[in-house]
Amino acid sequence: MILVYDGSFENFLNLVYEVYYKKLKPTQILKQKPLTLLVDEIYVCEKREDEALKVYEAIKKHFSKQNFEKILNIFMCDEIAFEMDLLNFIILGFKSQESLQDINERFVFKLNSYEKQLFSNVHRMTGFLRFVELEDGALYAKLESKFNLLYFLGKHFSKRFNNQTYYIHDIERSLVFIHSREFTGVRELSSFELPTLSEDEEKFQKLWQKFFKSVTIESRKNEKLQRNVVPLLYRTYMNEFIT
């Protein structure tokens, strides 16, 4: 049986509910109804807030803090098909929290490695994200990633840019993290036009590019190593790589 849900955390909780109460045996979980004709039976999980809440409370009660956070983190890996593994994880977790430590279990190991990928992406982005200064002194950064990093990055920068107003804009997901005197948190963004840059912006970009070029040691040149440590994927908005 193929289960279909809308990709949201709430709707996944509905899916867990249905699996328990209707004793469903899914072979696959999809975010969208498949377009091609399949032999398998398809079941679409509907949104019911009260049932989702019930599952949420049950998970919060039975799962350790670490395992509960893992479930939330996995939802930030939104381009990975993690659903079957996560469902198995939740089912096993209700039986025994201790068994969730067994990394010999495939789905436990896989979820751990998704989480590891997520955190390594967060860590890289804390270094590779680039802000520009706007006319009013606020800072603005564009973000593109296979993972939903906004929450983690917002938290990271709210410490170091505590007295600054800044925006981190996730282009693909149309989300923005805002940190200002009035509001700190994630908002959806329908349309967006980049405001005017500050007068000094060009000067500091140019200084950075000069610096980047002149700290390179020619006799140690190793561009393959450079590609391993800053994959091309990350370079889109890093101005030292834009010529």
Add this chain to the structure above:
Amino acid sequence: MKKDIYTKMEILSDSAKYDVSCSSSGSDSNYKTGELGDTHKSGICHTFTADGRCVSLLKVLLTNYCLYDCAYCINRVSNDIPRAAFSPRELADITINFYKRNYIEGLFLSSGIIESEDHTTELMLRVLKILRQEYRFNGYIHVKLIPGASAELIEEVTKLASRVSSNIELPSNKSLALLAPNKTKESILQPLKLARDITLERDNKPIAMSTQLIVGASPESDFDILKLSSVLYDKALLKRVYYSAYIPVNETKNLPALTTTPPLLREHRLYQADWLLRFYGFSYDEILSSDMPNLDESVDPKTLWALNNLHLFPIEINKASKEELIRIPGIGVRSAFKIIKARRFRRLKLEDLSALKISVKRARYFILCDGKFQKEVPLYRDEIHTALTAPKTMKDKRQTQMNLFDVSGITGEL
């Protein structure tokens, strides 16, 4: 002639680039509400240059004018190179603006010696004060201490910096006398000792310090170098020793010729050995001895140690302690933790290790998995060494044959 700010940046970052240290790690988060800047425990790399080195800090000299005449240094007084200087305000402003754009974790401040050691340190202090007191900047600041500066000035620096360093550069007094006539080992260690004693008394814990040793400029062996590092770590003087493959920048009769390529592989092996000292519980005389004073470039230092201590192997991974596990070649701290976690639930076989994504490329010759030992290669030094360094595929083999007369294939140089 007055230079514009872009030219200054070019000159002063170019002059600072031979300093290897760029780490921003080791400081706990210290942000304050309503202020700018924070440090990150593990450090953050903000970009990597074309030579593959991490850029974490804005690494520049305040000035590259210098009174000294050290043979290995690009900025020595007798060199005819373009000179420049930042004003303290200029440099502080660039730091803040780079930081706000997330280009850097902070500043790595070093300087040539102008007028006197104290005068130079006072100029550096001015940068620190603008950043810390005026801009309330809490990010990372690394300061290279000036050997010979007064205790009062060093004390002020340690109050404001996250980490300080002083580069020993040459691992013995003899080499120093030959190549850096203005310095002695004592004069270089003096600011570090002062900084340690001052901060130990004031804050009950010494400020984090590091140094750099040049590899390949003078005749010291790997054994000499590791011994020196080990002594410095033991005295709680240093948190980190950096090794820098010597890159010839000056033509001098006492140094390797300008055309010499930097010994990058040797540098790499020294870093691996240094890791064994700091994180794997090894002592320097376990790894090397005066009879065997140099590391083997064809295998990593832990494998070298294991091959010389085969009587301790094979190790049963289902029983070994964490300390024993991390002494197995190819098993790092992370893999050891995975093994310990996984074996609580079942007795691990070789294929279980692969499933846990633990590399057994090197480890397989040294371990027992649930009582089983791999059969292909017997537990003898030469057999395992050959198996570990043999070319892996047909393609590799063909290449080695074709390059038979190319020395690099034999010596393992990069």
